[in-house]
Amino acid sequence: MQAIVLAAGKGTRMQPLSNEVPKPMLSVVGRPIAAHTADAAVEAGADELVFVVGYGEQTVREFFGESYQGVPVSYVVQDEQQGTADAVRATSDHIDGPFAVLYGDNLYDPEGISRLFEEAPSIASFRVPNPSNYGVLSVEDGAVAEIMEKPDAPQNDLVNGGAYVFPEDARDMLDVPLSERGERELTDVLDRVIAEFTVTPVTLSRWMDVGRPWELLEANEWKLGTVERRVEGDVSGNATIQGSVVVEEGATIRDGSVVEGPAYISEGATVGPNAYIRGCTYVAPDVYVGHAVEVKNSVLLERTTVGHLSYVGDSVVGRDVNFGAGTNAANLRHDGDVVSMTVKGDDVPTGRKKLGAIVGDGVKTGINTSLDPGVKLSSGARTKPGEAIYQDR
Numbered sequence: 001m002q003a004i005v006l007a008a009g010k011g012t013r014m015q016p017l018s019n020e021v022p023k024p025m026l027s028v029v030g031r032p033i034a035a036h037t038a039d040a041a042v043e044a045g046a047d048e049l050v051f052v053v054g055y056g057e058q059t060v061r062e063f064f065g066e067s068y069q070g071v072p073v074s075y076v077v078q079d080e081q082q083g084t085a086d087a088v089r090a091t092s093d094h095i096d097g098p099f100a101v102l103y104g105d106n107l108y109d110p111e112g113i114s115r116l117f118e119e120a121p122s123i124a125s126f127r128v129p130n131p132s133n134y135g136v137l138s139v140e141d142g143a144v145a146e147i148m149e150k151p152d153a154p155q156n157d158l159v160n161g162g163a164y165v166f167p168e169d170a171r172d173m174l175d176v177p178l179s180e181r182g183e184r185e186l187t188d189v190l191d192r193v194i195a196e197f198t199v200t201p202v203t204l205s206r207w208m209d210v211g212r213p214w215e216l217l218e219a220n221e222w223k224l225g226t227v228e229r230r231v232e233g234d235v236s237g238n239a240t241i242q243g244s245v246v247v248e249e250g251a252t253i254r255d256g257s258v259v260e261g262p263a264y265i266s267e268g269a270t271v272g273p274n275a276y277i278r279g280c281t282y283v284a285p286d287v288y289v290g291h292a293v294e295v296k297n298s299v300l301l302e303r304t305t306v307g308h309l310s311y312v313g314d315s316v317v318g319r320d321v322n323f324g325a326g327t328n329a330a331n332l333r334h335d336g337d338v339v340s341m342t343v344k345g346d347d348v349p350t351g352r353k354k355l356g357a358i359v360g361d362g363v364k365t366g367i368n369t370s371l372d373p374g375v376k377l378s379s380g381a382r383t384k385p386g387e388a389i390y391q392d393r
């Protein structure tokens with residue numbers, strides 16, 4: 001079965017992390033989100049991967065190449081971003097038989113995707129506590145009867161999980177009109193398929209749409225929770241490694257450092273001396289975590305340096321960043337409320353009581369910079385020594 005992976009979007013809600021890297025190619029424990037999606041499809045039995053690309057397409061092509069995990073790969077360019085149905089329609093000349101559609105910025109329970117392929121035609125579903133924010137599935141006699149988009153009074157908690165297996169005939173149903181949002185919606189295609197075919201809902205045990213910066217933290221928490229201990233790098237005899245920790249070959253853990261799992265220290269990274277890594281932290285290749293630095297539940301991307309005497313809590317730090325000594329990314333409001341973050345001009349509650357900073361590529365902070373919970377620093381931003389940052393910059 002062919003698996004179409006939608007990976008053409010820029011991901012404006014993910015900025016500044018997506019300024020240089022398309023959202024599906026952002027790192028989750030060292031591998032792009034789209035790679036985790038492709039892994040699930042291959043494990044389910046996909047015999048071809050078709051990537052719909054657009055913004056940053058070269059990044060996608062370079063990673064996946066002509067073959068991935070032994071499965072041939074092809075690419076289709078979505079020239080104009082006109083919605084998800086338009087993205088799938090761009091692949092219509094490639095479709096040969098039943099086909100799956102998955103989102104390159106979603107994480108899926110792999111076993112659930114395998115069941116999805118087996119039950120074709122089918123739609124992934126997921127149970128949530130707040131179904132009014134999703135497309136809610138109405139099920140009758142074991143088949144999907146209707147999808148109600150963001151209903152005010154949902155009848156159940158079973159929602160659209162963003163993965164589908166369509167019959168080949170659906171290839172002729174992809175040309176749908178523009179919605180009120182000005183997009184061609186895949187849900188309109190689903191309505192047509194549901195009207196003509198028996199579509200089985202397959203409930204995933206876990207699913208996540210990685211659309212906003214703090215959700216990248218949650219994605220890393222998920223995948224780090226699956227790692228098994230593997231220590232291959234250079235670890236000082238005076239360092240302590242506890243729990244499910246990966247220290248790749250070529251990584252260095254210096255004297256007095258403590259790494260508490262789940263954590264992942266990549267090739268070329270250096271931690272310490274006397275550093276403390278804990279709480280679902282991913283350290284990318286060639287990152288330097290200096291003397292007496294504490295990093296908690298955070299993502300540090302390639303070639304970043306966190307200078308000595310710093311604290312980084314519940315934060316995502318981009319590539320080629322330099323934190324001056326004493327930089328502190330606070331992660332907790334004094335009033336105990338959830339942290340909010342600005343997304344496309346709106347103040348959005350994140351649902352997280354602990355959330356630090358989101359830092360774009362190439363940022364440099366002066367010594368003793370303080371970053372308030374939930375602030376974002378745009379790519380290339382600078383701070384002065386001793387500066388306190390209360391708002392996005």
